[in-house]
Amino acid sequence: MKKWILLLLALALLAGPAPAIAQPTEPLCFPDVPLIDTCLHPSFVAYWRDNGGLPVFGYPISPLEQFVGDEGRTLTVQWTERNRLELHPGNPPAYRIQIGRMGAEALARAGRDPFADPPDAGPQPGCLWFPETGHNVCDQEPGNGFRTYWQNNGLRIPGLSRYAQSLALFGYPLTAPQMERNANGDLVLTQWFERARFEWHPQNPARSRVLLGLLGRELYTVSQPFPDLRGGRSVFGVEINRGFGRVTATQLAELGADWVRYNGIRWDEVEPTPGTRNWDALRQVEADILAINAAGAVPMVVVRNAPVWAQAQPNKPCGPIRTDALPAFAAFLTDVVARYRQPPYNVTFWELGNEPDAPFQLVGGDEPFGCWADENDNDGYGGAAYAAMLKAAYPAIKAADPRAQVILGGLLLDCAPDRPLANGQPCRAGRFFEAILRAGGGAYFDIVAYHAYGYFSPNRDPDRERPNWSDRGGATLGKAEYLRATLARYGYAKPLMMNEGSLLCYRSSPTCRPNGFEEAKADAVLRLYARTIAADLLMSHWYTLNGPGWQEGGLLDSRQQPVPAFRAFQFARQQLGAARYLRPVTMAGLEGYHFRAAESEVIVVWSVDGVERTYSVPANARAIYDATGVVLPLSETLTLTTAPRLIVIPRSQ
DSSP: OHHHHHHHHHHHTTSSOOOOOOOOSSOBOOTTSTTOOOOBOHHHHHHHHHTTHHHHHOSBOSOSEEEEOTTSOEEEEEEBSSOEEEEOTTSOGGGSEEEOOHHHHHHHHTTOOGGGSOOOSSOOTTSEEETTTTEEEOEEETTEEHHHHHHHOOOOOTTSOHHHHHHHHHOOBOSOOEEEEOTTSOEEEEEEETTEEEEEOTTSOGGGSEEEOOHHHHHOOOOOSSOOTTTTOOSEEEEEETTOTTTTHHHHHHHTOSEEEEEEEEHHHHOSSTTOOOGGGGHHHHHHHHHHHHTTOEEEEEEEOOOGGGBSSTTOTTSOBOGGGHHHHHHHHHHHHHHHSSTTTOOOEEEEEESTTSBTTTSOTTOSSBOOBOTTOTTTTTHHHHHHHHHHHHHHHHHHOTTOEEEEEEEOOOSOTTSOOTTSOOOSTTHHHHHHHHTTGGGGOSEEEEEOOEEOOTTOOTTTTOTTTGGGTOHHHHHHHHHHHHHHHTTOOOOEEEEEEOEEOGGGOTTTGGGTHHHHHHHHHHHHHHHHHHTTOSOEEEEOSSSSOGGGOOSBOTTSOBOHHHHHHHHHHHHHTTOEEEEEOOSTTEEEEEEEOSSEEEEEEEESSSOOEEEEOOTTOOEEEOTTOOEEOOOSEEEEOSSOEEEEEEOOO
């Protein structure tokens, strides 16, 4: 045991410090490699490339996920065929990426104690001698073998000697070379190191006779970094406003949405005085939830609005809860979850508030959104108060229903704190989410939700051009990138959902529809769900199904009859409901994605800025559609605008 402690102390100084370099914003994908469908996360791309790439690390085999390390800390990691890349956000910048102790872990899993074997007698001529573990590393033929490979590879860290760089990558030898069977069943000469297993394959060409064992594949078990929260359902969701569940039940079933966000259950209605429970106040809510279930969708329910006696800010039911009232809120949640977890309601997804990062100073108290944020809190914008609520609410919900999933109230995220506003002022509102994590709230929610709206402008993509997010790819993709990066800095990887978004007609202006608003809204539906799948979001909810919706964003009109966006939702659900993301379209000036569907491959593509651009249609294309499913003529090229086109081609083997 003492030897292990000494080795860990020594390797802690070497194992994985990387030069502070700008991180790429794009993942590294391998579309032409069979069975490699996972992209290397942007956090690790530069590290992977700079320190050996494919021979050293292999292809990525997992998404970004959480892993409990040696010290019991939960780390955000990505597994590759030969290693595990780890984010250590609390370390100085140069030490934030490290690699796993794969060799030591594999030996431990096999029940082998390398220090139980006798060490080598001493240094051998022509070999590297490691007194720390008592083993030599030698070549198997002149100028080629384990010694040469160890010396010629290492983490390229400025300031370290070549020896120290190799030690940082592979660690010390833990065993003497001996014949062992590898994962393929081949009997090969093998030597184990802290972070690798060297194998000698004399039948290979000279430069490939030393191979690193696929320890990542051998150690990684696909235990789903996130639970299978969708249960085989698609990413297609909508929101239905309170009171419209029964009214739109037929249309919901016709639409085919798998998820319905419902806002929601009000605490102040059920418990106007402490300790009471007025369940009759929820008769309409119960009828709506029953209708959602009957239409075949899964209800996801928002809980909001504190009663007068629990309000931290007078006349602000949407705002923070008094600290001394948090136990009462927890007790209320216990009763609500216990009541509605069972059939016929079947609610297991609970969202705590709606746009809590909207400040109570600017929001009317009885609004269906907000208002936990505090403009006077320069550091955290009120996020710590929301974290305190989570710490009371989460255990209560889980105790009432261990299956329940707790959703962080959908964030408005008007801006990101690491970018100044257009006027040069800092983005104070963006500090809310990080303040939740800084206050220890990260362990008290399961899913992060956010919102992404755009206002109609003819032949534009308002999501991509959303102020404060355009330099990150727009509201849908940019906010997801920011949230994931912020979670990773605090050691978390959690599912994301976009649970409120649509194309809006500003203040319901009568000029929208004559200028193509309804057609543009249909286009926005297809763009949204293509991005949702490509960004690996848990799901997205269009706001709303019921019409005409806030600022005309509904999929139904004022008579609750379908508009073109309704048909676009149906068509996108039909084509992409079971699709898996493959790779992006890489042509400049276009945004688009390749997907693998059940019986075909699908491309969704459009111009990023409304400028007409020509796209070469694959020669084997079977069909081309507009956003609503109208069949377009097959041609060799398409002239693209912001109106997306969906192209179906045969599925490659």
